[in-house]
Amino acid sequence: MKRRPRRSTPATLVAVVLLAICALAAVVAIQTILGQTPWVGYPSVAGWLHATRWSDVVPVLAGAAAILLGLLLLAAAVLPGKLVVLPLAGETDSGASRRSYRGTLRAAVSDVDGVAGAALKVKRRKVIARVRTARTNTEGLPDAVRTAIERRLSQIAPATVPAVKVRVTSTRSTS
Structure with a gap:
């Protein structure tokens, strides 16, 4: 019997972040459907994204952070932890x-x-x-x-x- 620890902390963090993103998207969509001014406007986000170049600092840092986070989550999922039993x-x-x-x-x-x-x-x-x-x-x-x-x-x-x-x-x- 070799019971290993659960990976609940990384899974919970990913779930909370995804829930927050989905909740924000749902609120913005509902505000747009009701004709209200959304918290995050599509024209402002699209304008900022179109003005940003791949060689700028912000996309490079965001990509590096996404890669690092992905590798950490992958390591947490694949590497065995200390035996609990x-x-x-x-x-x-x-x-x-x-x-x-x-x-x-x-x-x-x-x-x-x-x-x-x-x-x-x-x-x-x-x-x-x-x-x-x-x-x-x-x-x-x-x-x-x-x-x-x-x-x-x-x-x-x-x-x-x-x-x-x-x-x-x-x-x-x-x-």
Whole structure:
């Protein structure tokens, strides 16, 4: 089970922009049908467009912006995002959410003696643990934290076991 994130933000932005353009076109069309002065007059827009040359700055910048926006939207649609559900090993199609995965590993780290606090980052192929301690001598603490994380990972049984990296910072000075 490999559930990827939805691409709802780019899709929502495109939908809102298109809705605004369509609403403006509908209002202008209704105003023209009713004989009122439209917000955007066709003669003024057509006159400005006919006076503009392809080599002018405005069409070049508008084209560049349209190309850049198109490439960004294409990249958002094609490139895979971070997994929302991390696959677990085994015969069944099962997974664990990234949030619960991180919470379970953080709980394992907080059980280690000497750990005052921990922040974990779960990446594609590694887990980075930043541990705070009140100890002045941090010798052996990174190994204990790494062992606790690896033990919990063996209990979870992910499909691909990530590498574990531990950084320990002491809140007290050694002198």
